Amino acid sequence: MSKELIHLNNISKSFDGQMVLDELDLTIHENEFVTLLGPSGCGKTTTLRILGGFTTPDTGKVIFDGRDITNVPPNKRPLNTVFQKYALFTHMTIAENIAFGLKIKKKSKQYINDKIHYALKLVNLDGYENRMPDSLSGGQQQRIAIARAIVNEPRLLLLDEPLGALDLKLRQEMQYELIRMKNELGITFVYVTHDQEEALTMSDTIVVMNQGYIQQIGSPESIYNEPENAFVADFIGDSNIIPAIMIEDKLVSILGTRFACVDTGFGHNKPVDVVIRPEDVELVAPLDGILQGVVTHLIFKGVHYEMEVMAGGFEWLVHSTALHPVGQEVGIKVDPFNIQIMNKPESEDEEAVSIDI
Amino acid sequence: MKIAAKKIYIALIVLFLYAPIGTLMVLSFNASKTRAKWGGFTFKWYIDLFHNEEILGALLNTLLIAFLSALAATVIGTIASIAMNGMKRRTKSVMMGITNIPMLNAEIVTGISLMLLYISLGLKFGIGTILLSHITFNIPYVILSVMPRMKQLNPSTYEAALDLGASHVTAFYKVVLPDLLPGILSGFLMAFTMSLDDFIITHFTKGVGVDTLSTKIYTEVKKGIKPEMYALSTLIFVTVLILLVLVNRSPEKRTRKYES
Amino acid sequence: MTSKSKWLSAPYALWSVIFIIIPLGMILYYGLTDKTGAFTLDNIIAITTAGHAKALRLSVLLSLVSTLICFLLAYPLAMILANTKTNKHHFIILIFILPMWMNFLLRTLAWQTLLEKNGVINSVLTFLNLPNLKIINTPAAIVLGMVYNFLPFMILPLYNALAKIDKNVINAAHDLGAGSVYTFIRIILPLSVPGIISGITMVFVPALTTFVISALLGGSKLLLIGDVIEQEFTRTSNWHLGSGLSIVLMIFIVINMIASAIFDKDGEGSML
Numbered sequence: 001m002s003k004e005l006i007h008l009n010n011i012s013k014s015f016d017g018q019m020v021l022d023e024l025d026l027t028i029h030e031n032e033f034v035t036l037l038g039p040s041g042c043g044k045t046t047t048l049r050i051l052g053g054f055t056t057p058d059t060g061k062v063i064f065d066g067r068d069i070t071n072v073p074p075n076k077r078p079l080n081t082v083f084q085k086y087a088l089f090t091h092m093t094i095a096e097n098i099a100f101g102l103k104i105k106k107k108s109k110q111y112i113n114d115k116i117h118y119a120l121k122l123v124n125l126d127g128y129e130n131r132m133p134d135s136l137s138g139g140q141q142q143r144i145a146i147a148r149a150i151v152n153e154p155r156l157l158l159l160d161e162p163l164g165a166l167d168l169k170l171r172q173e174m175q176y177e178l179i180r181m182k183n184e185l186g187i188t189f190v191y192v193t194h195d196q197e198e199a200l201t202m203s204d205t206i207v208v209m210n211q212g213y214i215q216q217i218g219s220p221e222s223i224y225n226e227p228e229n230a231f232v233a234d235f236i237g238d239s240n241i242i243p244a245i246m247i248e249d250k251l252v253s254i255l256g257t258r259f260a261c262v263d264t265g266f267g268h269n270k271p272v273d274v275v276i277r278p279e280d281v282e283l284v285a286p287l288d289g290i291l292q293g294v295v296t297h298l299i300f301k302g303v304h305y306e307m308e309v310m311a312g313g314f315e316w317l318v319h320s321t322a323l324h325p326v327g328q329e330v331g332i333k334v335d336p337f338n339i340q341i342m343n344k345p346e347s348e349d350e351e352a353v354s355i356d357i
Numbered sequence: 358m359k360i361a362a363k364k365i366y367i368a369l370i371v372l373f374l375y376a377p378i379g380t381l382m383v384l385s386f387n388a389s390k391t392r393a394k395w396g397g398f399t400f401k402w403y404i405d406l407f408h409n410e411e412i413l414g415a416l417l418n419t420l421l422i423a424f425l426s427a428l429a430a431t432v433i434g435t436i437a438s439i440a441m442n443g444m445k446r447r448t449k450s451v452m453m454g455i456t457n458i459p460m461l462n463a464e465i466v467t468g469i470s471l472m473l474l475y476i477s478l479g480l481k482f483g484i485g486t487i488l489l490s491h492i493t494f495n496i497p498y499v500i501l502s503v504m505p506r507m508k509q510l511n512p513s514t515y516e517a518a519l520d521l522g523a524s525h526v527t528a529f530y531k532v533v534l535p536d537l538l539p540g541i542l543s544g545f546l547m548a549f550t551m552s553l554d555d556f557i558i559t560h561f562t563k564g565v566g567v568d569t570l571s572t573k574i575y576t577e578v579k580k581g582i583k584p585e586m587y588a589l590s591t592l593i594f595v596t597v598l599i600l601l602v603l604v605n606r607s608p609e610k611r612t613r614k615y616e617s
Numbered sequence: 618m619t620s621k622s623k624w625l626s627a628p629y630a631l632w633s634v635i636f637i638i639i640p641l642g643m644i645l646y647y648g649l650t651d652k653t654g655a656f657t658l659d660n661i662i663a664i665t666t667a668g669h670a671k672a673l674r675l676s677v678l679l680s681l682v683s684t685l686i687c688f689l690l691a692y693p694l695a696m697i698l699a700n701t702k703t704n705k706h707h708f709i710i711l712i713f714i715l716p717m718w719m720n721f722l723l724r725t726l727a728w729q730t731l732l733e734k735n736g737v738i739n740s741v742l743t744f745l746n747l748p749n750l751k752i753i754n755t756p757a758a759i760v761l762g763m764v765y766n767f768l769p770f771m772i773l774p775l776y777n778a779l780a781k782i783d784k785n786v787i788n789a790a791h792d793l794g795a796g797s798v799y800t801f802i803r804i805i806l807p808l809s810v811p812g813i814i815s816g817i818t819m820v821f822v823p824a825l826t827t828f829v830i831s832a833l834l835g836g837s838k839l840l841l842i843g844d845v846i847e848q849e850f851t852r853t854s855n856w857h858l859g860s861g862l863s864i865v866l867m868i869f870i871v872i873n874m875i876a877s878a879i880f881d882k883d884g885e886g887s888m889l
Contacts, residue, residue, distance in 0.1 A: 052788075052792060053791075053792075054788050054791075073791070074788065074791040074792050075791045075792070075793075075794045075795055075796055076794075077792075080792055080793065081788070081789070081792045083785040083788065083789055084785065085783070085785065087783055087785035087786045087788065087789040088786075088789075089786060089789075089790075089804060089808075090786075090808070091807045091808055091810075100790070100793050100795070100803075101793035101794050101795075104793065104794040104795055104799065105794060148789075148793070149792075149793075152793065152794070363697045366693065366694065366697065367694065367697060367698070370690065370694050370768075371712065373765065373768075374713070374716050374765070374768065374769070375716065376727075376731060377719075377723075377724045377725070377727030377728055377731065377765070378716060378719045378724065378727070380727040380730050380731055380737065381719060381723055381724070381727050384727075384730065392729070392730050433628055433629050433632060434629070436625055436626075436628060436629065437625075437626060437628070437629035439625060440625035440626030440629070441626060443625075444626070452626070452629075452630070452633075454878075455633045455637060455638070456633070457874070458637050458641075459637060461818060461822065461870065461873070461874050461877070462822070462867075462870055463822050463823065463825070463826035463843075463866060463867075463870055464823065464826070465826045465827075465828065465843055465846060465847065465863070465866075466641075466644065466826065466863050466866060466867060466870070467640075469644065469846070469850055469856075469859060469860070469863060470640030470641055470643060470644050471636065471640050472850065473640060473643040473644065473647060473856065473860070474635075474636070474639060474640040474643055477643065489636065490636075492632075492636075493632070493636040493637065496629065496632070550714070550717055550718065551717075553717075553718070554717045554718070554720065554721050556721060556722055556829060557828075557829065561850065561851075570720055571720060571721070571722055574720060574722045574723060574726075575722055575829075578722070578726065578832075578833065582723070582726065586723065587723070590719055590720050590723050593718060593719075594718050594719045597715070597718040598715070598718075601711060601715070605707065605708065605711070
């Protein structure tokens with residue numbers, strides 16, 4: 001990993017007595033694309049606002065490149081923000097918007113003009129200098145907001161659900177655009193979203209948050225394939241989360257039937273939760289399966305069929321390219337590598353804390 | 358420290374706006390007949406008020422004019438808003454421009470212009486002419502409160518009602534009107550308030566012997582205001598205050614309960 | 618809907634023609650004719666006679682001063698209010714409309730009681746060992762009456778304009794390196810222009826044309842242009858002269874209307 005750029009040290013924040021962030025610790029490295037992902041109210045936006053300087057934490061420190069910037073006001077921080085709903089200055093032209101930060105830094109006219117030109121080219125809006133923000137579409141306004149931030153050459157760019165107001169097609173296009181821009185600029189991105197697909201597509205690192213706690217930090221692959229708890233498993237993609245008993249290392253009893261797995265160290269006869277992704281459930285002939293069941297629902301989803309199979313008293317969600325009609329008896333098989341074992345949370349609070357192992 | 362300074366600033370402005378009102382309330386309990394001296398506490402003026410037929414007559418005129426003019430303005434203004442919403446941009450902006458004239462024009466000019474109109478039409482000056490004038494300056498307040506609601510209106514709901522078998526009239530009453538109602542209501546209240554508080558336009562369009570509270574007070578200024586007038590104003594103000602507190606309390610409580 | 622809107626708009630269109638357009642036409646007619654009905658500019662030129670010109674000058678001066686004071690008092694207040702929580706919106710508007718339910722003449726008259734030689738304010742000042750105010754029956758008292766009566770009309774449009782500014786726009790300015798003064802001058806002030814224009818109009822026009830406030834607080838010696846016009850109509854009954862002077866007033870008002878139309882196209886600065 002490259003050099004450490006930001007360290008959030010033990011940050012807590014509450015509003016009106018309600019804890020929004022609880023002793024949050026997070027390190028962000030240079031050149032990383034980090035996504036804060038979680039449902040609304042999980043504390044992701046507050047975290048971003050603390051980074052931007054718009055909110056002061058109750059306790060804890062924000063360290064930027066070794067310097068404590070906790071009490072540095074937003075206008076003195078070496079980072080820039082792309083706001084939700086763009087927050088463009090509607091009374092200024094596009095060029096004036098982009099030049100805003102540079103004029104404050106008293107850059108030369110030539111420099112500013114070059115920068116405007118360069119930034120508009122980067123966001124594919126060449127020639128829009130003299131337009132007013134209101135005459136642009138949502139996607140174009142979003143690009144201007146990005147251009148306005150990056151001309152200041154921040155070392156860190158904060159993005160607060162920047163694609164939230166766009167429609168699906170445009171959102172997907174902008175995701176690739178953002179990745180391209182990040183590679184071209186070589187700066188660190190911290191991105192806030194509640195859209196798991198967006199997070200999986202763009203990030204180097206995903207930070208899954210819930211109720212003010214970090215649930216899991218990891219690459220998109222590890223978050224998807226090895227969720228550390230039921231919340232993460234449930235929030236990222238579809239999954240079957242089934243209560244089970246860990247009989248011994250590498251053997252788990254799911255719905256009374258023994259399945260081989262690869263996890264160790266959970267102890268003997270310990271209640272656990274298992275996560276199995278719907279695409280990892282294999283449907284075979286009844287007798288070839290470990291568990292037998294009946295298909296109860298079937299929907300065609302384009303790439304695959306989505307089925308529900310009643311087996312062992314549990315409704316299994318299954319994605320498969322092979323069709324099994326409703327009413328058909330099937331066998332269920334799961335590759336040991338695809339069974340993810342999780343400790344059962346003892347209380348809701350622990351569900352949150354137990355991850356920082 | 359900064360927050361305290363802000364609060365003090367707000368308090369000073371509110372004090373500035375309400376100090377005369379407080380003064381009038383105090384005067385309504387002043388046993389001395391002159392404003393200048395405090396002669397002890399009394400309820401006398403409140404009792405006298407109900408025997409003062411001149412004041413009660415002016416009060417009745419004022420309330421009648423305010424209610425009728427607000428009502429008429431609300432009907433005309435609401436229909437006009439609906440009509441204007443369906444208009445082409447150009448026609449609409451001309452209409453809105455005309456609507457703005459009574460609001461932006463000086464009251465004295467509006468007053469004398471209406472006076473000249475009534476004279477040339479040979480109308481008899483009295484309640485009727487006051488009423489016509491008040492309706493005229495009240496309509497813009499209704500239009501300006503209903504128009505924003507009109508813009509927010511989703512045309513699909515009206516069409517959905519038609520689609521579900523409602524007639525145009527039913528669709529309007531059941532679907533469009535309820536959506537406009539808050540705007541209509543606040544337009545009515547605004548118009549009522551403006552009419553109640555008007556002096557200048559009434560001054561020019563009233564007839565001899567017909568008085569509203571405002572014109573009655575104006576003629577009394579030279580001779581000295583009767584303390585009953587303070588009592589009446591205090592009663593009106595306190596009544597409105599209580600009504601507003603009641604109206605504003607209940608929905609707030611409801612939403613708070615809902616949130617928690 | 619368009620065909621229907623034609624007859625729906627008929628009542629109001631008719632009403633505005635009879636009660637708005639024609640009356641204004643009558644002022645023009647009376648102002649530009651003499652008693653025999655012949656065309657003349659005398660009634661308008663009459664504004665240059667010493668007494669009338671003095672009244673107009675005083676009106677313009679006092680209304681400009683009042684408008685400025687209203688603006689300076691209201692802007693910080695509107696900024697503070699705009700930053701409070703949004704669910705108090707209605708309550709805030711109410712506080713400033715509520716005084717209207719106490720009769721406007723009585724409210725203004727109450728300032729006499731407050732300002733008098735032995736009035737409430739001077740008693741407080743004496744108690745604090747401060748010099749007494751002697752402003753009753755002076756231009757200062759008229760300005761005070763104007764500021765008092767029209768301040769809400771400055772506060773409400775400013776508040777509405779400022780409350781509309783997205784907090785993130787201000788955050789964005791800070792984020793891009795702007796300090797609070799720079800943000801105020803480059804972002805907040807320009808974005809509140811519709812409210813400023815609307816507020817200025819709502820204060821300047823009634824202040825310029827008032828005859829009541831001067832009558833109540835200015836004593837009998839200080840005449841504003843509104844007083845002159847009022848007397849022409851109610852005492853001297855010279856409608857031609859009164860209308861002519863009104864036309865002069867309307868020139869100021871029209872300039873004001875044009876300015877507000879230019880700066881506030883969408884009616885964003887409206888009071889409601």
